[in-house]
Amino acid sequence: MFPEDEIPGQDQDLTPTTPPEGYETPLEESLGELVPDALPEDEIAHAMAPADRIDLDELHQAAIAVRAEIGKLVVGQKEFIDLLIASLLAGGHVLVEGVPGIAKTMIAKLLAKTVAADYSRIQFTPDLMPSDVTGTTVFNMADSKFQFTKGPVFSNIVLIDEINRAPAKTQAALFEVMAEQQITADGETYTMEDPFFVIATQNPIEQEGTYRLPEAQLDRFLVRIIIDYPDMEEEKEILYRFRNDFRQTQQEDVKPVFTKELIAKYAALIEKVFIRDELLDYIAALVHRTRTHPDLYLGASPRASLAILRLSKAVAALAGRDFVTPDDIQQVAYPVLNHRIILTPEREMEGFGAKDVIAEILRGIEVPR
Numbered sequence: 536m537f538p539e540d541e542i543p544g545q546d547q548d549l550t551p552t553t554p555p556e557g558y559e560t561p562l563e564e565s566l567g568e569l570v571p572d573a574l575p576e577d578e579i580a581h582a583m584a585p586a587d588r589i590d591l592d593e594l595h596q597a598a599i600a601v602r603a604e605i606g607k608l609v610v611g612q613k614e615f616i617d618l619l620i621a622s623l624l625a626g627g628h629v630l631v632e633g634v635p636g637i638a639k640t641m642i643a644k645l646l647a648k649t650v651a652a653d654y655s656r657i658q659f660t661p662d663l664m665p666s667d668v669t670g671t672t673v674f675n676m677a678d679s680k681f682q683f684t685k686g687p688v689f690s691n692i693v694l695i696d697e698i699n700r701a702p703a704k705t706q707a708a709l710f711e712v713m714a715e716q717q718i719t720a721d722g723e724t725y726t727m728e729d730p731f732f733v734i735a736t737q738n739p740i741e742q743e744g745t746y747r748l749p750e751a752q753l754d755r756f757l758v759r760i761i762i763d764y765p766d767m768e769e770e771k772e773i774l775y776r777f778r779n780d781f782r783q784t785q786q787e788d789v790k791p792v793f794t795k796e797l798i799a800k801y802a803a804l805i806e807k808v809f810i811r812d813e814l815l816d817y818i819a820a821l822v823h824r825t826r827t828h829p830d831l832y833l834g835a836s837p838r839a840s841l842a843i844l845r846l847s848k849a850v851a852a853l854a855g856r857d858f859v860t861p862d863d864i865q866q867v868a869y870p871v872l873n874h875r876i877i878l879t880p881e882r883e884m885e886g887f888g889a890k891d892v893i894a895e896i897l898r899g900i901e902v903p904r
Contacts, residue, residue: 588857589808594624594801595855600792605645608785609638610776611769615762618870619646619734621849623793624801627757627842628713628733630698630748630874635738637762643694643734644786650798651791652691652730659701665708669718683720688712691730691795698735699745706752709733713755730798750833750877757842758867759874801852808848810859813903818843818864824896825876831892833877842871861902869893 598620605616615631619642622629631639647654657668670686687693688709698706712718716727735756738745753759765773777783793801818840826834847863873889882892 589804591804591852591855591857594804594852597792597797597801598853601646601649604649604789604792605642607788608645608776608783609642610772611765612638612642612762615760616642616646617850617853618758618760618867619643621846621853621867622757623650623730623732624798624805624852625757625845625849626730626802627845628755629735630753630756630759631734631736631762632739632759633736633762634764637764639736639762640694640696641783643736645789646734647692647694648786648789649791650692650730650793652793652795652798653728654692654694655687655690656694656696657687658696659698659705661700661702663701663705665705668705668708669712670720672721681721683723683725685725688718689725689727691728691732693731693733695733695735697737697745699737699748702746703749706746706748710752710755728795730795730802750875753874754836754838756874757846758870760870761873805845805849805852808852808857808859810844810848811903814859814861814864815844817861817900817903818847820900821864821868821896822872824900825872825892828892828896830879830882830887830895831876832879835872835875839871839875843867846871865897865902868897 601620602613602616609616619629623646631643633639644656657663666686668686668688670684670689672681672683674680675682695709712727712731713733716731718725718727737748822835822837822840822843825831825839828834843864846867847859850863850867851857851859869890872893876889876892878887878889878892
């Protein structure tokens with residue numbers, strides 16, 4: 536609780552006065568009594584932030600530059616791009632779901648182009664083996680020893696295209712590396728370099744020739760982003776932009792913005808973004824409600840709580856703020872939770888979806904002021 540002579544927004548040289556008879560002093564533990572009701576919510580959070588502010592201007596400008604580079608080819612999809620950048624800086628992996636032809640893979644490739652780091656792409660197919668992803672041990676005739684040959688997953692940014700085209704045993708090859716950033720082969724552990732960022736795409740599971748990702752695999756993704764078709768105006772702009780560029784040669788114009796060192800620097804800044812205890816309680820309440828909601832067969836794990844915390848801090852930092860607001864938490868709740876919950880069969884048959892239940896949970900929990 537702030538001392539009376541250090542209440543944010545007040546002059547520090549106020550002279551104490553004796554209250555008039557009958558006047559009741561506000562409760563010290565209620566900050567809401569000390570902050571005017573008319574103060575906007577973000578200013579209240581700002582007032583509670585530590586005195587030593589974090590300079591996020593460089594990070595904010597870098598994010599704008601990345602959006603501009605990707606925007607050289609991509610029309611729309613602003614929310615998708617913002618979540619990709621936030622997830623990269625928050626140290627999480629992204630699952631992108633949508634019908635074919637809506638630039639899922641292109642946006643992932645363009646993001647990789649804006650980072651001066653190693654990049655690899657793995658096309659998942661039904662005959663792909665786990666060793667094709669992680670690597671394999673081969674016998675070296677020159678020195679008569681077995682040697683581990685690293686697979687394509689040993690990179691900084693890894694694009695896994697159509698992850699649900701491969702069977703469960705190949706998908707399972709990603710369990711350890713996505714959760715612990717390491718590969719264990721023949722008793723040896725190989726650590727991945729920072730940053731390590733996986734972007735996986737998948738088409739809707741109703742299509743033929745796909746394998747549904749198990750819940751343990753889904754839980755290793757920080758977010759699942761579901762993208763849809765562009766609207767009419769965006770469709771027109773796509774046609775205008777590429778009417779004389781069928782091969783999309785404009786990809787060569789995309790320049791790097793981030794480096795490995797910058798990503799590490801920005802990630803450290805994001806960790807320092809201020810979040811009130813009330814907002815931590817709010818996150819816990821949201822996630823706990825998924826475990827007790829009557830429409831849900833499976834709720835979210837504590838990993839989801841941490842994911843909301845990390846991503847809400849990243850979203851705030853990318854907006855140039857060094858404090859988290861309830862709006863940041865509500866903004867990231869759906870992409871973080873939608874792949875971590877399972878509806879009851881009855882609700883699914885009635886046409887309800889994860890989005891409906893998450894929206895209901897958000898409406899049912901009081902937002903901290």
